[in-house]
Amino acid sequence: MNxxxxxxxxxxxxxxxxxxxxxxxxxxxxxxxxxxxxPPWRGFTLEWFTGSGAVFGKPGVLLDPIWLDxxxxxxxxxxxxxxxxxxxxxxxxxxxxxxxxxxKTVLAMMMxxxxxxxxxxxxxxxxxxxxxxxxxxxxxxxxxxxxxxxxLPLVILGQxxxxxxxxxxxxxxxxxxxxxxxxxxxxxxxxxxxxxxxxITLPFLSPALIxxxxxxxxxxxxxxxxxxxxxxxxPPLPITMYGQMREGATPAIxxxxxxxxxxxxxxxxxxALTAKAER
Amino acid sequence: xxxKQASRIxxxxxxxxxxxWLGLLIVLPHVEILVLSFSERVAPRVYAFGVGxxxxxxxxxxxxxxxxxxxxxSIAVTAxxxxxxxxxxxxxxxxxxxxxxxxxxxxxxxxFWVSELVRTLGWMMLLRETGVISYMLxxxxxxxxxxxxxxxxxxxxxxxVYGGLLFMIVPLxxxxxSLDPSVVEAGFDLGGSRWTVLRRIVIPHAMPGIVAGCxxxxxxxxxxxxxxxxxxxxxxxxxxxxxYAQFITRFNWPQGAAFGMLLLLLSSAIVWLGxxxxxxxxxxxxxxx
Numbered sequence: 090m091n092x093x094x095x096x097x098x099x100x101x102x103x104x105x106x107x108x109x110x111x112x113x114x115x116x117x118x119x120x121x122x123x124x125x126x127x128p129p130w131r132g133f134t135l136e137w138f139t140g141s142g143a144v145f146g147k148p149g150v151l152l153d154p155i156w157l158d159x160x161x162x163x164x165x166x167x168x169x170x171x172x173x174x175x176x177x178x179x180x181x182x183x184x185x186x187x188x189x190x191x192x193k194t195v196l197a198m199m200m201x202x203x204x205x206x207x208x209x210x211x212x213x214x215x216x217x218x219x220x221x222x223x224x225x226x227x228x229x230x231x232x233x234x235x236x237x238x239x240x241l242p243l244v245i246l247g248q249x250x251x252x253x254x255x256x257x258x259x260x261x262x263x264x265x266x267x268x269x270x271x272x273x274x275x276x277x278x279x280x281x282x283x284x285x286x287x288x289i290t291l292p293f294l295s296p297a298l299i300x301x302x303x304x305x306x307x308x309x310x311x312x313x314x315x316x317x318x319x320x321x322x323x324p325p326l327p328i329t330m331y332g333q334m335r336e337g338a339t340p341a342i343x344x345x346x347x348x349x350x351x352x353x354x355x356x357x358x359x360x361a362l363t364a365k366a367e368r
Numbered sequence: 369x370x371x372k373q374a375s376r377i378x379x380x381x382x383x384x385x386x387x388x389w390l391g392l393l394i395v396l397p398h399v400e401i402l403v404l405s406f407s408e409r410v411a412p413r414v415y416a417f418g419v420g421x422x423x424x425x426x427x428x429x430x431x432x433x434x435x436x437x438x439x440x441x442s443i444a445v446t447a448x449x450x451x452x453x454x455x456x457x458x459x460x461x462x463x464x465x466x467x468x469x470x471x472x473x474x475x476x477x478x479x480f481w482v483s484e485l486v487r488t489l490g491w492m493m494l495l496r497e498t499g500v501i502s503y504m505l506x507x508x509x510x511x512x513x514x515x516x517x518x519x520x521x522x523x524x525x526x527x528x529v530y531g532g533l534l535f536m537i538v539p540l541x542x543x544x545x546s547l548d549p550s551v552v553e554a555g556f557d558l559g560g561s562r563w564t565v566l567r568r569i570v571i572p573h574a575m576p577g578i579v580a581g582c583x584x585x586x587x588x589x590x591x592x593x594x595x596x597x598x599x600x601x602x603x604x605x606x607x608x609x610x611x612y613a614q615f616i617t618r619f620n621w622p623q624g625a626a627f628g629m630l631l632l633l634l635s636s637a638i639v640w641l642g643x644x645x646x647x648x649x650x651x652x653x654x655x656x657x
Contacts, residue, residue, distance in 0.1 A: 111490020
């Protein structure tokens with residue numbers, strides 16, 4: 090088995106071409122000087138990035154309020170999701186690795202649930218539940234509670250429901266490797282609990298905290314299924330892309346996709362570097 | 369206050385985020401759709417307990433056919449993904465050496481860090497009537513008219529297999545990695561053919577990875593929305609689309625909730641069955657991935 094046949098090698102090569110063909114096509118046609126994202130090739134242009142719309146009638150990504158607003162909305166969701174995921178994920182990791190109580194195995198198993206629930210079902214269940222809560226509270230308080238209706242706050246909660254599992258697992262894995270004698274040594278030397286946490290435990294955890302934050306941000310930015318069910322009038326980027334893809338888009342969508350690929354590539358390489366530092 | 373009491377309070381404080389999260393975002397919402405799925409509209413704005421939403425599912429052919437189609441196509445996609453991914457995982461785990469191995473695995477990971485919608489856009493640009501493949505076929509003279517390759521089952525399966533490959537390759541490669549080369553060699557020395565060694569030694573050893581990969585790919589496929597809708601068009605007919613239609617388009621939440629419960633049931637049943645058949649736990653399976 091150690092001498093791979095030529096057929097096997099050809100298959101591997103074909104596989105990697107298959108893997109990258111769609112992404113390459115998307116990237117290449119971001120620069121096509123044509124009003125449609127399709128062949129033939131009509132020459133190189135940056136119009137779909139920086140154009141004002143004078144050439145093709147539609148502006149490029151960086152001047153189009155639709156795209157800019159969507160990117161803004163995505164950040165408005167991704168940043169809180171990442172911060173909450175890291176903060177709450179750290180506490181959860183602590184519970185899993187350090188605390189002793191009855192029912193811990195049950196809780197640990199329940200934390201995995203969100204990963205086996207289809208995203209669409211997570212979305213509708215949260216939508217239905219928070220609508221009921223809003224209906225009840227509004228009747229009682231006699232005010233409108235818009236943040237419980239479809240919109241960015243609900244999208245944040247919906248995404249957090251499963252991203253928190255992933256953040257918890259990443260941080261717990263790091264905490265498990267921690268040598269507790271380091272903490273004990275600090276206690277013996279007279280350090281307070283808060284000081285030990287700040288100078289010993291958190292610095293040890295920091296690669297995992299950064300990693301979990303980046304992964305959370307990435308997953309938030311790319312989530313579609315759950316977001317679709319909870320979105321209001323401010324669509325994040327994947328929702329806008331979906332709408333444009335159904336209606337027929339200009340190559341501006343290729344330009345957005347390329348920017349997204351570059352952003353993701355950047356985040357992924359930071360993540361790979363922190364993961365390396367962890368070892 | 370004694371230290372015992374203090375540590376109890378500390379424990380409750382530490383548990384609070386997990387309980388709020390699982391309670392408010394997972395358990396209660398699912399109780400809500402379970403209750404909702406058993407409520408029927410008896411008069412405008414008046415609801416009563418009933419199984420009408422589930423009856424509607426079984427009596428309306430469009431609904432249960434879409435459900436069965438989603439389940440069967442997801443099984444087909446999972447099997448196809450396994451067959452396509454196995455040689456790649458085997459190569460990465462057993463043949464490729466240090467640098468090449470790391471690079472091949474990284475190249476596999478890269479496309480999956482990119483949004484599902486970007487990948488689907490790529491396939492749409494390749495497959496549609498005015499797309500790249502159609503254009504190339506005309507340029508080389510294999511077709512004299514534009515060829516529509518989009519909006520059929522083949523395109524949907526292609527997109528779903530593409531989306532599932534990574535989640536198959538990584539657990540497979542992890543499982544194959546731990547196979548002792550001397551065991552394989554012994555198989556050959558004892559006169560086993562390539563096929564026999566593969567079937568009797570390599571595949572049984574990779575079973576945990578195969579199960580983990582299949583479960584994850586099946587879950588992702590059944591719950592997918594964008595790929596079947598965008599690549600299948602009107603012919604996509606995926607069950608998640610029915611849930612969306614009931615909830616968002618028709619505003620018939622009880623019906624949509626019943627569909628959601630059925631999808632959850634299907635997804636969980638397959639996961640449970642897969643784990644049961646191979647005697648593995650959910651935790652260790654998710655760790656494989």
